[in-house]
Amino acid sequence: xxxxxxxxxxxxxxxxxxxALHWWPAEEPFEVAVGAILTQNTxxxxxxxxxxxxxxxxxxxxEALFRIDTQQLAGVIRPAGxxxxxxxxxxxxxxxxxxxxxxxxxxxxxxxxxxxxxxLLGVRGIGPETADSILLYACGKPTFVCDAYTRRILLRHGMxxxxxxxxxxxxxxxxxxxxxxxxxxxFHALIVNTGKAFCRTAPNCAPCPLRELGAVRGRRPGxxxxxx
Numbered sequence: 001x002x003x004x005x006x007x008x009x010x011x012x013x014x015x016x017x018x019x020a021l022h023w024w025p026a027e028e029p030f031e032v033a034v035g036a037i038l039t040q041n042t043x044x045x046x047x048x049x050x051x052x053x054x055x056x057x058x059x060x061x062x063e064a065l066f067r068i069d070t071q072q073l074a075g076v077i078r079p080a081g082x083x084x085x086x087x088x089x090x091x092x093x094x095x096x097x098x099x100x101x102x103x104x105x106x107x108x109x110x111x112x113x114x115x116x117x118x119x120l121l122g123v124r125g126i127g128p129e130t131a132d133s134i135l136l137y138a139c140g141k142p143t144f145v146c147d148a149y150t151r152r153i154l155l156r157h158g159m160x161x162x163x164x165x166x167x168x169x170x171x172x173x174x175x176x177x178x179x180x181x182x183x184x185x186x187f188h189a190l191i192v193n194t195g196k197a198f199c200r201t202a203p204n205c206a207p208c209p210l211r212e213l214g215a216v217r218g219r220r221p222g223x224x225x226x227x228x
Contacts (some may be wrong), residue, residue, distance in 0.1 A: 001160060002176075018209075029139065035051060038080040040089075108139065152199055
């Protein structure tokens with residue numbers, strides 16, 4: 001497993017390259033939660049189109065999403081892909097929000113982190129990554145979001161083994177970093193941008209800011225364990 005020093009070096013290299021990223025792009029917390037569900041298995045550019053369509057039809061509000069017919073909602077969010085499934089997941093989240101918190105994101109965010117995380121994981125269609133995205137970016141809770149880019153980058157730099165799952169990777173970040181919302185926000189955004197720009201399926205290592213980290217770990221920057 002990577003050490004505290006490894007993560008600090010990784011952050012410094014990425015932050016120096018990308019600068020402040022100001023992620024998550026949204027006007028208010030409910031939009032963040034909707035985006036976290038819509039972004040499952042699709043590119044963010046597609047999510048932006050779906051959110052724009054929801055806004056254009058006055059649907060980006062808990063009560064509006066609760067009352068609209070599921071098939072109609074699926075048609076509106078079609079650009080996000082898997083639209084039938086995601087329409088059901090959005091309405092499952094909205095029911096959870098209405099029944100537990102009167103549709104109020106601030107009331108939901110007032111819950112203690114462990115309690116709210118467990119509750120979110122009980123909502124149909126919300127897994128660890130989506131739950132943590134809502135907790136961090138919509139509720140301002142200090143939890144680290146791990147995604148496919150996180151695992152790929154850590155694997156390729158020898159900071160985790162092939163057996164590492166979501167829980168183990170998240171524990172590494174939360175053990176070795178201060179529980180700071182702004183830090184977790186920026187670090188995850190840096191990882192996502194690195195994955196998109198450099199650590200793709202076929203990695204582009206030469207210009208990657210983490211090439212120095214690869215050398216420190218005793219591995220050629222182009223050498224990798226992971227091919228996905």
